[in-house]
Amino acid sequence: MALAALLVCWGADASWSAGDAGGPPRPGGRCLPCHGASPTLEAVGESGATASLHVDPLAYQASVHGALDCEACHWRMSDMGEPRGANGESVDPVWLSRLTTSVPDRARRVLERCAPCHRPEADDYARSIHFDAVSGSGTEAPVCSDCHGAHAILRHDDIESSTSQAKVPATCARCHANARIMARYDVRTDTVKTFEESFHGKKHELGSKRAAVCSSCHGGHDIRPATDPGSRLSPANRIATCAACHPGCTEQFALSFGHKPMTAKEQPLVYWIGVFYRLMIALTIGGMIGYISLDLLRKALSTRGGGGSPPPE
Amino acid sequence: MKRASGERQFVRWNGHHRAQHLGVVLSFTALVFTGLPLRYPEAAPSRWIMSLLGGATNAGIIHRVAAVGLLAASAYHVLYVLAMWRAGHRQIHMLPGLKDVRDVFDMLRYFAGLQPHPPKMGRYGFPEKFEYWAMVWGTAIMAATGFMMWFPEVFLRYLPAWALAAAQAIHGWEAVLAALAILIWHFYHAHWSPDVFPMSRVWLTGRISESELKHHHALEWERIQAEEVAAGPAAD
Numbered sequence: 001m002a003l004a005a006l007l008v009c010w011g012a013d014a015s016w017s018a019g020d021a022g023g024p025p026r027p028g029g030r031c032l033p034c035h036g037a038s039p040t041l042e043a044v045g046e047s048g049a050t051a052s053l054h055v056d057p058l059a060y061q062a063s064v065h066g067a068l069d070c071e072a073c074h075w076r077m078s079d080m081g082e083p084r085g086a087n088g089e090s091v092d093p094v095w096l097s098r099l100t101t102s103v104p105d106r107a108r109r110v111l112e113r114c115a116p117c118h119r120p121e122a123d124d125y126a127r128s129i130h131f132d133a134v135s136g137s138g139t140e141a142p143v144c145s146d147c148h149g150a151h152a153i154l155r156h157d158d159i160e161s162s163t164s165q166a167k168v169p170a171t172c173a174r175c176h177a178n179a180r181i182m183a184r185y186d187v188r189t190d191t192v193k194t195f196e197e198s199f200h201g202k203k204h205e206l207g208s209k210r211a212a213v214c215s216s217c218h219g220g221h222d223i224r225p226a227t228d229p230g231s232r233l234s235p236a237n238r239i240a241t242c243a244a245c246h247p248g249c250t251e252q253f254a255l256s257f258g259h260k261p262m263t264a265k266e267q268p269l270v271y272w273i274g275v276f277y278r279l280m281i282a283l284t285i286g287g288m289i290g291y292i293s294l295d296l297l298r299k300a301l302s303t304r305g306g307g308g309s310p311p312p313e
Numbered sequence: 314m315k316r317a318s319g320e321r322q323f324v325r326w327n328g329h330h331r332a333q334h335l336g337v338v339l340s341f342t343a344l345v346f347t348g349l350p351l352r353y354p355e356a357a358p359s360r361w362i363m364s365l366l367g368g369a370t371n372a373g374i375i376h377r378v379a380a381v382g383l384l385a386a387s388a389y390h391v392l393y394v395l396a397m398w399r400a401g402h403r404q405i406h407m408l409p410g411l412k413d414v415r416d417v418f419d420m421l422r423y424f425a426g427l428q429p430h431p432p433k434m435g436r437y438g439f440p441e442k443f444e445y446w447a448m449v450w451g452t453a454i455m456a457a458t459g460f461m462m463w464f465p466e467v468f469l470r471y472l473p474a475w476a477l478a479a480a481q482a483i484h485g486w487e488a489v490l491a492a493l494a495i496l497i498w499h500f501y502h503a504h505w506s507p508d509v510f511p512m513s514r515v516w517l518t519g520r521i522s523e524s525e526l527k528h529h530h531a532l533e534w535e536r537i538q539a540e541e542v543a544a545g546p547a548a549d
């Protein structure tokens with residue numbers, strides 16, 4: 001399939017690249033006629049795994065990189081490894097990174113593609129625990145395209161972007177709420193749930209644009225464990241991180257959030273307040289309902305009808 | 314005293330009473346509708362309310378304005394009670410006493426058919442007193458914890474971080490308790506009970522009919538009768 005598609009690709013297709021009226025060449029012109037044509041276009045790796053080769057032309061052109069040619073990132077395709085077709089035969093070099101390159105290699109390559117134009121973000125990312133992981137054996141940690149996508153990247157102030165304030169929790173949750181992935185790295189899986197239970201999380205759920213999300217506290221790129229001195233949440237940096245939105249933040253205030261679940265062990269006071277109030281509510285409201293039921297019953301049974309009892313003499 | 318629809322009417326609440334009640338009605342309703350969505354953010358009604366109010370940030374602002382409103386109504390009430398005290402009204406009808414405990418048992422005995430009549434109650438009986446003091450206590454708790462959530466940076470200069478978490482928990486739970494109590498207890502006695510359905514109009518007109526007064530506040534009615542006898546024949 002991949003092979004067949006490739007052949008057509010190189011042979012094609014003047015009409016897309018030149019635009020309909022023979023205007024200036026459209027971005028992606030050499031590649032989109034094939035990669036944009038069929039959503040089912042895919043490559044099959046040696047293990048039998050598949051990777052989609054489809055790029056949605058409209059989404060691509062609406063993206064921040066819509067004005068770039070594919071070659072801005074996929075330049076010198078021969079750099080990008082030696083992929084093989086469905087039957088293991090050698091095919092023309094094209095980027096089939098997920099299928100054919102090792103994880104550290106993929107990370108390095110994606111970083112290389114993006115870094116020339118996004119130096120500060122790439123440098124920050126290169127210091128992160130995520131990059132540490134992918135450049136070692138951490139197959140599941142994110143590279144740029146895992147958080148941003150590759151061909152439909154939107155500005156982070158666009159609400160539809162995977163890295164907008166509205167969507168960041170869901171983007172991080174793909175891995176951080178996934179028990180299978182997190183267990184392998186010994187990272188807690190309840191960080192998303194505890195965020196959702198927090199004041200920020202609840203305000204965010206209700207659509208607040210100002211509430212902190214994962215990346216407001218952890219950063220998007222220079223993410224380190226909170227125990228690491230380089231983390232924005234290290235004891236030395238945490239106050240400044242919260243103070244960005246909470247002027248007058250003190251040491252104790254900065255400790256007022258840390259993903260603590262509301263269990264008897266982690267937050268005994270909050271837990272027992274909950275137990276106490278559940279009991280209070282059950283007793284009070286139960287008592288009220290009981291009282292009202294008896295009152296209604298008495299009124300119904302009373303021969304004097306709906307007017308209740310007569311005035312006492 | 315005035316007559317309407319043929320029946321004698323008594324003044325139960327004057328303008329001050331009604332103004333205080335209205336202040337609490339408006340501010341408490343606003344607090345419930347802007348506060349509870351934050352406690353149950355996934356619930357569909359929470360989203361409707363938020364879009365109606367123009368977002369979570371607006372709701373937070375309205376909540377704070379309403380909180381000030383509730384405290385203003387409370388302050389009005391306290392000042393009014395003090396002023397009445399100084400003017401010589403030394404009987405505080407809301408003070409609970411042993412009689413209220415007896416009344417509860419008598420009422421239960423009446424429900425069970427063990428006594429023919431409900432207990433005679435004064436201007437305010439145990440249902441009103443219970444609610445009133447729950448409201449006083451609840452407002453104090455909500456105000457204390459609410460101000461901690463309003464100015465967390467300030468409070469955490471003097472308190473440890475867990476105090477804020479506790480304040481949030483108490484504020485949220487007490488809100489549920491208060492809202493349910495009003496919805497069930499207050500609405501039953503003031504709206505849904507067959508005695509007053511569809512609604513007692515005291516909070517609007519301040520007036521109560523003689524039969525209702527006799528029925529629910531027999532001692533108050535007797536007291537007024539006694540006063541009238543002492544003061545000579547009624548004017549009308």
Ligand code: HEM
Pocket residue numbers: 199341344345347348349350351352369372373374376377380381383384452455456458459460462463481484485487488489491492
């Ligand atoms: C009397 C003074 C009160 C003050 C100063 C106060 C203050 C606050 C503040 C500052 C918040 C954070 C809200 C936000 O940023 O959106 C809050 C939350 C809340 N308030 Fe109040 N409030 C008061 C009374 C009440 C009352 C009477 C109710 C309802 C019966 C109520 C229900 C709630 C609820 C349910 C929350 C959300 C709590 C949570 O995080 O789970 N509040 N309040």
